[in-house]
Amino acid sequence: xxxxxxxxxxxxxxxxxxxxxxxxxxxxxxxxxxxxxxxxxxxxxxxxxxxxxxxxxxxxxxxxxxxxxxxxxxxxxxxxxxxxxxxxxxxxxxxxxxxxxxxxxxxxxxxxxxxxxxxxxxxxxxxxxxxxxxxxxxxxxxxxxxxxxxxxxxxxxxxxxxxxxxxxxxxxxxxxxxxxxxxxxxxxxxxxxxxxxxxxxxxxxxxxxxxxxxxxxxxxxxxxxxxxxxxxxxxxxxxxxxxxxxxxxxxxxxxxxxxxxxxxxxxxxxxxxxxxxxxxxxxxxxxxxxxxxxxxxxxxxxxxxxxxxxxxxxxxxxxxxxxxxxxxxxxxxxxxxxxxxxxxxxxxxxxxxxxxxxxxxxxxxxxxxxxxxxxxxxxxxxxxxxxxxxxxxxxxxxxxxxxxxxxxxxxxxxxxxxxxxxxxxxxxxxxxxxxxxxxxxxxxxxxxxxxxxxxxxxxxxxxxxxxxxxxxxxxxxxxxxx
Amino acid sequence: xxxxxxxxxxxxxxxxxxxxxxxxxxxxxxxxxxxxxxxxxxxxxxxxxxxxxxxxxxxxxxxxxxxxxxxxxxxxxxxxxxxxxxxxxxxxxxxxxxxxxxxxxxxxxxxxxxxxxxxxxxxxxxxxxxxxxxxxxxxxxxxxxxxxxxxxxxxxxxxxxxxxxxxxxxxxxxxxxxxxxxxxxxxxxxxxxxxxxxxxxxxxxxxxxxxxxxxxxxxxxxxxxxxxxxxxxxxxxxxxxxxxxx
Numbered sequence: 001x002x003x004x005x006x007x008x009x010x011x012x013x014x015x016x017x018x019x020x021x022x023x024x025x026x027x028x029x030x031x032x033x034x035x036x037x038x039x040x041x042x043x044x045x046x047x048x049x050x051x052x053x054x055x056x057x058x059x060x061x062x063x064x065x066x067x068x069x070x071x072x073x074x075x076x077x078x079x080x081x082x083x084x085x086x087x088x089x090x091x092x093x094x095x096x097x098x099x100x101x102x103x104x105x106x107x108x109x110x111x112x113x114x115x116x117x118x119x120x121x122x123x124x125x126x127x128x129x130x131x132x133x134x135x136x137x138x139x140x141x142x143x144x145x146x147x148x149x150x151x152x153x154x155x156x157x158x159x160x161x162x163x164x165x166x167x168x169x170x171x172x173x174x175x176x177x178x179x180x181x182x183x184x185x186x187x188x189x190x191x192x193x194x195x196x197x198x199x200x201x202x203x204x205x206x207x208x209x210x211x212x213x214x215x216x217x218x219x220x221x222x223x224x225x226x227x228x229x230x231x232x233x234x235x236x237x238x239x240x241x242x243x244x245x246x247x248x249x250x251x252x253x254x255x256x257x258x259x260x261x262x263x264x265x266x267x268x269x270x271x272x273x274x275x276x277x278x279x280x281x282x283x284x285x286x287x288x289x290x291x292x293x294x295x296x297x298x299x300x301x302x303x304x305x306x307x308x309x310x311x312x313x314x315x316x317x318x319x320x321x322x323x324x325x326x327x328x329x330x331x332x333x334x335x336x337x338x339x340x341x342x343x344x345x346x347x348x349x350x351x352x353x354x355x356x357x358x359x360x361x362x363x364x365x366x367x368x369x370x371x372x373x374x375x376x377x378x379x380x381x382x383x384x385x386x387x388x389x390x391x392x393x394x395x396x397x398x399x400x401x402x403x404x405x406x407x408x409x410x411x412x413x414x415x416x417x418x419x420x421x422x423x424x425x426x427x428x429x430x431x432x433x434x435x436x437x438x439x440x441x442x443x444x445x446x447x448x449x450x451x452x453x454x455x456x457x458x459x460x461x462x463x464x465x466x467x468x469x470x471x472x473x474x475x476x477x478x479x480x481x482x
Numbered sequence: 483x484x485x486x487x488x489x490x491x492x493x494x495x496x497x498x499x500x501x502x503x504x505x506x507x508x509x510x511x512x513x514x515x516x517x518x519x520x521x522x523x524x525x526x527x528x529x530x531x532x533x534x535x536x537x538x539x540x541x542x543x544x545x546x547x548x549x550x551x552x553x554x555x556x557x558x559x560x561x562x563x564x565x566x567x568x569x570x571x572x573x574x575x576x577x578x579x580x581x582x583x584x585x586x587x588x589x590x591x592x593x594x595x596x597x598x599x600x601x602x603x604x605x606x607x608x609x610x611x612x613x614x615x616x617x618x619x620x621x622x623x624x625x626x627x628x629x630x631x632x633x634x635x636x637x638x639x640x641x642x643x644x645x646x647x648x649x650x651x652x653x654x655x656x657x658x659x660x661x662x663x664x665x666x667x668x669x670x671x672x673x674x675x676x677x678x679x680x681x682x683x684x685x686x687x688x689x690x691x692x693x694x695x696x697x698x699x700x701x702x703x704x705x706x707x708x709x710x711x712x713x714x715x716x717x718x719x720x721x722x723x724x725x726x727x728x
Contacts, residue, residue, distance in 0.1 A: 433532055435572075437554050437563075438558060453573065454574070
């Protein structure tokens with residue numbers, strides 16, 4: 001018997017298709033391609049939005065027209081043609097009164113393929129699902145349980161109509177319309193997303209989750225999420241994505257705004273697995289996301305992310321620590337393989353006194369990919385006794401990938417304490433041989449080593465996500481040792 | 483059990499093993515001694531399947547089957563175990579998790595289901611008691627921050643868990659104080675049976691006072707230059723290796 005070498009393994013894995021690369025044909029209503037004020041108005045009209053919302057979008061669109069696409073990130077890609085994208089696509093004939101039983105069987109089939117069958121989710125009954133497929137939410141569950149606690153969890157399009165006072169008060173307060181190029185674009189054309197409000201003193205009894213999915217070819221997706229935790233409340237929110245395989249690049253420019261009022265706590269976890277492109281670097285999702293949270297007094301926001309997908313990732317979930325004693329955390333695992341590029345990290349803006357932040361970033365690069373951590377820790381003049389601890393670890397596989405760390409530290413207060421640690425390591429042949437000798441094949445050995453490396457972050461994920469995330473790490477890195 | 487015939491091996495075109503012949507039967511303990519650079523560790527690496535070495539001639543038979551073309555994990559599944567001289571660290575992976583993975587991979591290769599959790603726990607409890615290992619130790623990251631003694635004891639713990647047919651202990655005594663040495667040696671002795679075999683690679687006679695070999699071989703310049711009973715070890719202790727080099 002001839003030896004099964006790493007090269008054989010590589011070939012086998014390169015031929016493995018993207019596991020979630022399938023396409024479900026749902027009749028959709030899609031706008032013509034291109035973007036102008038008329039399109040923005042049409043989106044707003046289509047969604048039956050009030051005038052203030054239309055105006056807000058138009059304001060954003062005008063700002064966006066004046067802006068230029070940022071180029072400072074350590075990523076290289078062909079810029080999307082914003083006039084070649086359709087900005088609205090909705091599965092047809094959505095009836096807000098329909099139950100899960102009425103959902104398109106094709107869709108249900110799709111969830112099954114993704115391993116997130118709604119039936120299962122229902123039975124697990126600790127997870128309420130608000131599923132976003134191509135811009136319009138088609139299924140909402142657990143509304144009743146949440147409703148009893150006064151929790152609002154619904155598509156943002158619905159919130160705009162039914163809770164305009166909350167949306168108007170908070171939308172754009174953390175990520176303003178003109179914050180950056182992609183945020184402005186999102187503000188103008190966002191299709192849908194989730195809205196969540198946790199009333200004062202309420203501890204949300206279940207993990208809230210939303211699965212996003214890009215489905216229609218050539219349709220950019222522009223999610224908008226707004227999550228408000230009122231004084232003394234707590235919520236844990238999960239977001240996970242997979243996307244079907246496509247040849248042309250797909251644009252994804254989401255905005256997530258979190259508001260944690262006095263003594264509130266928000267845990268926001270993401271598993272991102274958009275289509276990364278094929279092994280030649282063709283296709284794949286462009287993921288340009290703006291995520292930011294605001295902490296009032298004694299509030300806490302934790303971002304946890306596992307990023308394995310997308311051809312290009314540009315993403316910096318951040319915390320503005322405005323209130324005294326507020327806490328910001330960022331736990332991240334970013335995996336890049338083949339030709340993927342990621343420039344991701346966080347910003348911790350210390351404004352209040354005694355504010356604390358923790359950053360744990362684990363970057364894993366394989367293939368010919370580029371993986372950069374970019375983080376800013378800024379301590380304002382009034383942020384007495386601010387504390388930050390940052391740790392950025394990189395793990396390299398093979399000799400053709402790269403890892404970079406770009407930490408920015410700005411302190412205007414002499415009482416601040418900021419620590420930054422960084423390491424870079426390579427998976428060693430001796431580690432793999434040691435595992436092999438104990439009967440563990442190379443592929444499994446790598447999964448084990450990577451999971452060990454990422455453990456501090458994986459431990460921060462809610463249980464059901466942690467399992468999924470570990471699986472994703474394995475899939476993403478198969479055959480990448482060199 | 484193990485039969486090595488005319489084994490030649492090299493690394494980067496440098497020949498290290500120059501015709502090794504070795505016959506190890508079930509129930510036997512063999513000691514391989516020899517000066518630094520004689521090829522002792524190379525021999526153990528090659529039996530385990532380290533691909534950095536190239537076997538240029540000869541064969542390695544395990545229970546009559548030639549294993550020299552098999553991947554290291556396949557050899558492990560057939561019952562070859564190597565206690566490393568320098569066990570590597572795997573941060574974030576606990577000893578328990580590592581063992582669980584290793585055992586289940588071997589079971590999978592044999593077409594068996596994963597070991598049920600309760601059985602696994604029972605096995606861990608039993609083997610850790612055998613080797614006087616504190617259970618807290620098992621939740622630590624594999625070899626990370628372990629003392630020399632802890633690393634070696636962990637190797638023997640793994641051996642106990644995996645119950646190999648052929649165990650090769652590569653310089654297991656190095657870095658051990660006398661108490662740790664006694665515990666490790668007792669562990670090995672308890673694991674010894676008429677169905678398995680042990681090869682002890684060592685520099686010194688010290689370990690052999692605790693793990694008494696049936697045969698002692700002296701390796702020099704890639705060849706076994708002398709074989710004998712356990713008294714050969716004592717003779718080497720007294721005279722050194724020089725008289726054999728001539």
